[in-house]
Amino acid sequence: MTRRLVVIGNGMVGQRMLDELLPGWAVTVLGAEPCRAYDRVRLSAYVDGATAAELSLAAGNDAEFVLGTRVTGIDRDLRMVHTDDGAAYGYDALVLATGARPFVPPVPGADLPGCFEYRTLADLDALRAYAAGKRTGAVIGGGLLGLEAAQALRSLGLTAQIVEYAPHLMPAQLDPAGGALLRRLVEDLGITVHTEVSVTAIRREWDPSCRDSDVRGPLIMEGPGIEVDVVVFAAGVRPRDELARQAGLAVAARGGIHVDALGRTADPAVYAIGDCAAIDGRAYGLIAPGYALAKAVAAQLNGTTPKPATVDTATKLKLLGVDVASFGVTSGPLDVVYSDPAHAVYAKLVLSDDARTLLGGVLVGDASAYPSLRAALGGPPPGKLAELLTTPADIPGSAQVCSCHAVTKDTVAEAVAAGCSDLAGLKACTKAGTGCGSCVPLLKTFLSSSSKALCEHFTQSRQELFDLVRVRRITTFSALVAAHGTGGGCDVCKPAVASILASLGNGHILDGEQAALQDTNDHFLANLQKDGSYSVVPRIPGGEITPDKLITIGEVARDFGLYTKITGGQRIDLFGARVEQLPLIWRRLVDAGFESGHAYGKALRTVKSCVGSTWCRYGVQDSVGLAVELELRYRGLRSPHKIKSAVSGCARECAEARGKDFGVIATENGWNLYLGGNGGFQPRHADLFLTDLSTADLVRYIDRFLMYYIRTADRLQRTSAWLEALDGGLEHLRAVIVDDELGLCAELDAAMAGHVASYADEWRAVLDDPAKLSRFVSFVNAPREPDPSIAFTVERGQPVPAGGPR
């Protein structure tokens, strides 16, 4: 039986655990907030214009999400969790990821209108609504969160004051001198800072001149003695451990569910991770230890070896435009201090008394030395002290670049070497930069060697070249490289430009100079195999084929001695064809009514379908009919990478449309359109884009989606990666291709109409053109001589390369 896992809480850490979890559990996630997990570390970006969708961390987790529901109790004997809507969920394993609540000091008036917490999207929505038309605000708390909140107030158009009870700002991370410099820099921004003072009460004096019941004069903060319109509590957080307390689990003296470094409580079926957990008695309220616990617990649930969480409190961030970093301890036996008030830079290293071990440090104003210093923590200082404080040393490979996800420089370098050429790709394959984002500038430096330049011959990106070719009406590679590039081109830029020329409709891909640009698949309109032979794939739109056509394929394969295999795209691949056989094979196929399937091209491959309402008892629409229509519409469309599609006739999704670049799923009322799915190396479920569309509307939006992708994607970037990297994501796409905010839709529609009108079968055109046909020879001086290096043996009744599998 499938084991049941219940996760209470869907914050960043709970989500991270789900992302690490392998299949094998029936997962239920109970969340109190009404939405899926989002990036709480970047909460202040939300008031700065980032949308909830941009902050969302929701991934395609295979779990049941019950959101907007509070857990009321845990019965550990019966292994049941009860919720406030009366439901109960049994578990074999339970993960508590309940997070933390903001700490609100117990002062009178803390609940007055105008007082806000700073923890959730809902908090910020309320703050934003209230702050409209207000002028002044104050933040209680001068730590990380308080500075973030001050930034948020400024973004909302309010002035900000900070009230901190400790003697200096960021007392948990900085020493007094670093805190003093930070204060100076913050005050330069017009933010008043009050330290060593606590708020004793908040009250509001009735303002008789104001009749609006919502606006009743300023809040008076006793203690610092200031008057403001808005007060934000950002004085730290406290673990939400009450469910665990009720359930009889041990909690730490200062709050937090007692766990070990593997996230285990005393109950072997119950784990706790994130802000609600106290590792060996201490709750940290930081993302890095939370993620470490999430990974450790996921590993145990997966049955793999968990790595104990190490607590890393090192911090580097930019607050209000000021670089601040601290790591290890902030004072100790031997301090080395560098202070430059003129340039607003402060740095301190803490060393053991023999000066041989780096114990910690503080950097304010310039944190560029942080990565190398942090990597040296606990070991000898990595160079001369005076230089270390002011110049970044080379970062060793073992140094953590992203502390949220514990990603080392070596891991990033490997990913770049393996082909991650942009930030989005790097984030997707290493997770680096997806936590607090503070390491993103550093990540970019690793990418700089592989910048947007297409190759050594073009400094432009594919998108820029596309626009140049389109706007300047360039029709040849030689004209493009002469005007906008250097040198003779290469195997990167030539096929990329060939694809751009083909997308813009420049005739047959083997016409004139274009023929020399194509890689071998496009050059011979077939797929090169490991032994130098080719495979042939006729188009079978929607996977629908008549018996006569099936027989033709069988006869052709038999007569030419080809190996046949059904593909994943619902068609038939014929392997083992030699170059000089290709026109003979295609003569037979074209005569029987087949045309090129473009299996060799960066183009539309197939539109897969289930059998749909024609036959299926459950089908609600004619999925085969639509798949055929779509495949015929987009056949031959050249694009930055291959494009796959599918249409399912009902929600059972037998055609697996959500794994496709564009997928369509039938509803009772029409079609749902999904975009940006992918199988392959980085699987991704397509995002639901629009629902219950008519066929005409559906086709219109797919037209625009494809044309916008073709115009703006990088070379070899699938729609999934493109959509991930697209600034503004799905919302942006909607604005462009539905709401036409860029005024592009008419152009995109015309481009697709042009494609549909000019489509012609590439193979038929080759057969009709003696000049093109003449290239399909084995040897220039022995045109019909079979290549002696291609030889076959028989396996399971079919020919296969004689060399056998490698």
Add this chain to the structure above:
Amino acid sequence: MSWTVICAKEDLLPGRGVAALAGPVQIAIFLTPSLSLYAVGNLDPASGACVLSRGILGTRAGTPVVASPMHKHAYDLATGRCLDDERLAVPVYPIRERDGLVEVGL
């Protein structure tokens, strides 16, 4: 060494290659976009397949190269050296044009 006529120069497409058979030996013959001729072995030592004639021509830092269509290993057309794996190389043959005919020295 003797010169063997392979084909007419007009049989070649600028920027592309063809395969030729010289006894048991397969040779890849290229005409660059600037109309220079090169001849190297057709066998791609990285993949073991006779495919180099079908590679894309280009330059790396000014050096004319062919990129194998199998796994994109680039070979210096003048020296036969593989620029992506120093352990690999292909034989290079003398090549010339005479009276519109392409000849390879074997």
